[in-house]
Amino acid sequence: MPRKPRKRLLKLASLLFLLAVALTSCQTEKREATEETVTIVFKHGKLAGGPEALRAILARFEAENPDIKVKDEVLPASTDEQHQFYVINLEAGSPEFDVLSMDVIWVEEFARAGWLRPLDGIFPPEEREDFFAGPISAVTYQGSVYAIPWYIDAGLLYYRKDLLEKYSMPVPRTWQELVSTAKLIMEKEKDIYGFIWQGKQYEGLVCNVMEYMWSRGGGLIDEDGRFNALKKENIEALQFIYDLIHTYRVSPPLVTTAMEETTRHIFGSGRAIFMRNWPYAWKIFEREGSAVKGKVGVTVLPAFEGYSSAATLGGWQLGVNRYSPHPEAAERLVRYLTSYEVQKEMSIKMGYRPPRRSLYEDEELRRAQPFIVELYPVFERARPRPETPYYMMITQVLQPEFSAAITGLKSPEEALRSIQRQVEYILKLEER
Amino acid sequence: MSRTLKKALNWLVLCVVVLWSVAPFVWQIITSFKPSAELATLPPLLPASPTLDNYISVFSDRPFGRIILNSLVVASLTTVLSILVGSLAAFGLAVLKPRGGYLFLGFVLTVSMFPPISTVSPLYIIIRELGLRDTVLALIITYTTFSLPLTIWILTNFFRSIPRELYLSARVDGCTSFQIFYRIFLPVAAPGLFATAILVFIFAWNEFLFALTFTSTVRARTVPVEIALFPGVHEMPWAEIAAASVIVTVPVVLLVFLFQRRIIEGLTAGAVKR
Amino acid sequence: MKDRREGYRFLLPAAVVLLFVTVYPLFYVFWLSLHRRHLIFDISRFSGLENYAFLLQDERFLRALWNTVYFTVLSVGLELVLGMVVALSLQRAFSGRGIVRALVLLPWALPTVVSARMWEWMYNTDFGIINYLLGVDVNWLGSPFWALNAAVLMDVWKTTPFVALILMAGLQVIPRELYRSAMVDGAGSLYIFWRITLPLLKPVILVVLLFRTIDAFRVFDAIYVLTGGGPANTTETLSIYAYKVLFQTLQFGYGSTIAMVVFLCVGFISVFYVRLLSR
Numbered sequence: 001m002p003r004k005p006r007k008r009l010l011k012l013a014s015l016l017f018l019l020a021v022a023l024t025s026c027q028t029e030k031r032e033a034t035e036e037t038v039t040i041v042f043k044h045g046k047l048a049g050g051p052e053a054l055r056a057i058l059a060r061f062e063a064e065n066p067d068i069k070v071k072d073e074v075l076p077a078s079t080d081e082q083h084q085f086y087v088i089n090l091e092a093g094s095p096e097f098d099v100l101s102m103d104v105i106w107v108e109e110f111a112r113a114g115w116l117r118p119l120d121g122i123f124p125p126e127e128r129e130d131f132f133a134g135p136i137s138a139v140t141y142q143g144s145v146y147a148i149p150w151y152i153d154a155g156l157l158y159y160r161k162d163l164l165e166k167y168s169m170p171v172p173r174t175w176q177e178l179v180s181t182a183k184l185i186m187e188k189e190k191d192i193y194g195f196i197w198q199g200k201q202y203e204g205l206v207c208n209v210m211e212y213m214w215s216r217g218g219g220l221i222d223e224d225g226r227f228n229a230l231k232k233e234n235i236e237a238l239q240f241i242y243d244l245i246h247t248y249r250v251s252p253p254l255v256t257t258a259m260e261e262t263t264r265h266i267f268g269s270g271r272a273i274f275m276r277n278w279p280y281a282w283k284i285f286e287r288e289g290s291a292v293k294g295k296v297g298v299t300v301l302p303a304f305e306g307y308s309s310a311a312t313l314g315g316w317q318l319g320v321n322r323y324s325p326h327p328e329a330a331e332r333l334v335r336y337l338t339s340y341e342v343q344k345e346m347s348i349k350m351g352y353r354p355p356r357r358s359l360y361e362d363e364e365l366r367r368a369q370p371f372i373v374e375l376y377p378v379f380e381r382a383r384p385r386p387e388t389p390y391y392m393m394i395t396q397v398l399q400p401e402f403s404a405a406i407t408g409l410k411s412p413e414e415a416l417r418s419i420q421r422q423v424e425y426i427l428k429l430e431e432r
Numbered sequence: 433m434s435r436t437l438k439k440a441l442n443w444l445v446l447c448v449v450v451l452w453s454v455a456p457f458v459w460q461i462i463t464s465f466k467p468s469a470e471l472a473t474l475p476p477l478l479p480a481s482p483t484l485d486n487y488i489s490v491f492s493d494r495p496f497g498r499i500i501l502n503s504l505v506v507a508s509l510t511t512v513l514s515i516l517v518g519s520l521a522a523f524g525l526a527v528l529k530p531r532g533g534y535l536f537l538g539f540v541l542t543v544s545m546f547p548p549i550s551t552v553s554p555l556y557i558i559i560r561e562l563g564l565r566d567t568v569l570a571l572i573i574t575y576t577t578f579s580l581p582l583t584i585w586i587l588t589n590f591f592r593s594i595p596r597e598l599y600l601s602a603r604v605d606g607c608t609s610f611q612i613f614y615r616i617f618l619p620v621a622a623p624g625l626f627a628t629a630i631l632v633f634i635f636a637w638n639e640f641l642f643a644l645t646f647t648s649t650v651r652a653r654t655v656p657v658e659i660a661l662f663p664g665v666h667e668m669p670w671a672e673i674a675a676a677s678v679i680v681t682v683p684v685v686l687l688v689f690l691f692q693r694r695i696i697e698g699l700t701a702g703a704v705k706r
Numbered sequence: 707m708k709d710r711r712e713g714y715r716f717l718l719p720a721a722v723v724l725l726f727v728t729v730y731p732l733f734y735v736f737w738l739s740l741h742r743r744h745l746i747f748d749i750s751r752f753s754g755l756e757n758y759a760f761l762l763q764d765e766r767f768l769r770a771l772w773n774t775v776y777f778t779v780l781s782v783g784l785e786l787v788l789g790m791v792v793a794l795s796l797q798r799a800f801s802g803r804g805i806v807r808a809l810v811l812l813p814w815a816l817p818t819v820v821s822a823r824m825w826e827w828m829y830n831t832d833f834g835i836i837n838y839l840l841g842v843d844v845n846w847l848g849s850p851f852w853a854l855n856a857a858v859l860m861d862v863w864k865t866t867p868f869v870a871l872i873l874m875a876g877l878q879v880i881p882r883e884l885y886r887s888a889m890v891d892g893a894g895s896l897y898i899f900w901r902i903t904l905p906l907l908k909p910v911i912l913v914v915l916l917f918r919t920i921d922a923f924r925v926f927d928a929i930y931v932l933t934g935g936g937p938a939n940t941t942e943t944l945s946i947y948a949y950k951v952l953f954q955t956l957q958f959g960y961g962s963t964i965a966m967v968v969f970l971c972v973g974f975i976s977v978f979y980v981r982l983l984s985r
Contacts, residue, residue, distance in 0.1 A: 088956075096648075113746045113748075200936060392955050403937050456828060521720035536717060549926060552965070553738060554735050638819075640927040656817050660822075680817065681816055684817070
C-alpha cells in the first residue's frame, strides 16, 4: 500500500513531461516545409480596422504564390514591448519569424546589429526615389537599405470645426493662438478640455516634444551632427509644454499619462477642442455613429511665432530576418506588401498613409481618401528623430527627462542638462 | 469597554477587512461583463446590458487556451519536480542528519533570498546557449529551483515532527533509507507535501519576470505574460483584460477556497515553528 | 555513520540544481557586471569597476534606489500595522472563520500581474471606480506625487493578508494563561498588548519583516505592469531599472551591475534581520 503514492506520482510526472515535450515540438512541426509549400511567419503590431482587412491582402498573396503560406502574428501593444520582443529574439538568432515590421527608429539599430537581410537587390535606387525622403533615410544604413517603408505617419492637429465656427475663431497657426482660442472656448463651453496630446513616459512623448522644439527652431542634433540638447530654443519649448498644463491650464493633467488612444477616445466623445495625434484617428472620427462625425478638422501643427511648423516622422517598415530559413519567400512577401497596389488598398480600405509619392497622384485614391492626399506636404516635410543605431539607448534617457520636465519635477533646463550629460556618456562609450 | 461593544467592533473590523480584500476583484468581475461601449461611463456601476463577448473574444481573438495549457503544464510539472527533489533533500536533512546539514539549510535559506533580477541575465544567456529559449522546459527548470528553498524548508520541518522511532524501527527491519523515505515518510508527510505543493503551484502559476524574459511566442508564453502584454491598437481593451484576469484567477480561487487551511499551515510553518 | 553518508546522496539533486541555477548565475552576473557588454552591437570588453563607479553619478540609479527604499519602508510599515490590527481582531474563533480566511487570502494568491491590471483599471482617471467613489478627479498613476503611493496602496492590499495570517499563527502560540493572569491583575488591554503580546510575538514579527522587506525591495511585476516605472521614473525601482537596461537595450554589463546592487542590498537586509533574530 505505501508503494502507491510514489507510483502514482511517477506516472503523473511522466505524463506531464510528455505533455511538455509535445508542447515544445508541435510548433516546430507546423513550420516544417512540405515539398510544395513553405510557411513564412509575419510579425507586426495590431492594425487598425481589424484583422480581416490584412487577412484578405495576405490571402491574395497566397493565391498568387501557391508555394507560400503566410502566418501573421500580432505583437504586444506598446512599441517598447515590441522592440523588446524583437531584440531578445533576434539577438538569440531566432528563425521563428521571417518578415518583421519595424518602427522608423529601429531599422538602423537592427541593421548595425546585423539582424536584417540587406534588401538592395529587391529595392533598387530608382524605385526609392518615389518614396518620401524621411523613411528612405530611416531604412538606409551605411549605403544599403535594410527595410522597405510600409506606411508613413506624422503628427497632426485635430480641431473641432463646429466649435471654432460657433465662436468664429480661425484655425490656430501658432501655439499662442491655440492657447488663447482654447481658453476662450473652454470658458463658454462646459466640461471640455482645451488641448490634449500624448504625455505618458513612452516613445510618443518624445515625438510630441520634438515637434515643439523644432517649431521653435530647436532640436537635439546640430547641423554639424553633434548631439546638443541644452539650448535656449529647447528650454523654451519644454517650458511651453509645462505651461500648457500648469499655467494656461488648457491641457488637463491627465495628458501626462495619455497615449494615442486615450486622447483619441476623449476627442472622439466630443470632450476636447484640440488634439495632437497621428493620421489614423481621422477615419475613426468619420465612421457612422461617431459623436464627432463631420465636426472634425485636421491641419498642420502650430508653430511658435516666426517659426515654421514641424511634424515628427513616424511609420512602419518591413524587413527580413537575417536568420529566416526562407529568405526568398520572405522577400517576395515584403515586395508584395510594399507594392503600389497593396499600399493603395491599405490606404483606401484601412486608412494607412502610403510612403510613395506617386500614390498621392492616383485618381482613385484621391477620390476615396481626399484627406490622406491633403497630407502630402506634411509627410514631405516630416522630420526624423535622431538617426543613430543608439537611438533606443538615447530615448531611454529622453523619455523620463521629458516626463520630469512636463510634470514639473525638474525645470526644463535641468532636464536638458541631464539629457546632454547622459547622452554624451552613451555616445562616448559606444563610439570608442 | 463592554463585551457587546467589543464584539461589535470586532465584527466591524472583520467586515471592513473582507470588503477591502474582495472589492477590487468584484469590480474586475463586473467590468468583465460590460460591453466596451459602457466602459467609459460611470455610473451605472453595474452593466446595463451584461455580455459574454469579452470572454468569447479572449478565446477567439487570441490563443488563450494554449496559453492556459502552457501555464498548467509549467505549474504542475514544477510542483511535481520541486516536491520530488525537495522532499529527498528534506528527508536527508531531517532524518539522516548528515554532517553540515545545518550549513546546507542555511545555504538554502540564503538562496531563497536571491532576487530573481540578479540572476535573470546570466540565466537568459545560459538558456539561450542550451537552446531552451521559448520552451516550457526553461521555465520549469527555473521555477523548480526557485521554489526548492521553500519546499525544503517546509518539508524539513514536517519530517522533523515525525517520530524518529519510526525510522529506527524500519531500519532494524532492514529497510534501506530510500525505502524508508518513500514507503513510510512520504505517506506520513502527505498533508505537508500537499500544503507545499499548493504553495509551489501558486508561485509557478503567478511568476512573471522569468516568463517574460525566457518566452517569446505562444509556444511557451504563460498566463501572467499574456495579461501583461495584452495587445490593443494603442490602448488597453479593459473589458477583455478583466475577462482574462477572471479566467486565470479561477484556479487560484479554487485552490484558496478548498485548501485555505493547508495553505496557511504551509505559510506559517516556516515562520512560526522555528 | 552510514546514515550520515547516505544523507548526502539525498541532498545531491537539490544541491546540484541550486548550484547550477542560482549560485553559478550569481557569479556569472558579478563577472558580467565588470564588463562593458552590449549584446546588440557585439561589444564586450572588461572594464573593471567602471560600471560601479558610474552608478554614483547615474541620477536615474540614485532615483531608483530612493524609490525602492521609499516603497519598501512605507509598504512594509503599513502592512505590519494593518496586519496586526487584522490579526488581533480575527484571532478569536467565530463561525464562518474558514471562509473569511479564504477571502482574505485571495489578494495574496492572485497573480501579481492580474492585481496590477485590476488596480490600473480602478485608478483610471476618467473611468476608474476610485475617482468615482471618492468624487475626485485625481490622476493617480500620472502624477509624480501619487503614482508611487498608489503602488504602495496596491501592495498593501495584496500582502496585508499574508502578514496578518502569519501574525495570527504567532498569536495562537502565546499561552492563554498569560493573558488570564494579567487580566486578573487588572491590566488594561493596551498594557497587555505592549507588555505581553508584542514581546512574545517579536520573533514572528521579525520573520514577517524579513520576508516582506526582502520581497518589497526586489519588487518588479507589480510596478512594472502598473506604471512601467513612469511618470518621470518616479515609480522606477531598482529591479525595473535593471530589467530595462538588461532587456530593452541589452546592455548586459551595466544592467548586471544594477542587479548586483539589488543582490547586495537584499543581502544586507537579511543579515540585519538575522542578527536581530538570533539575539
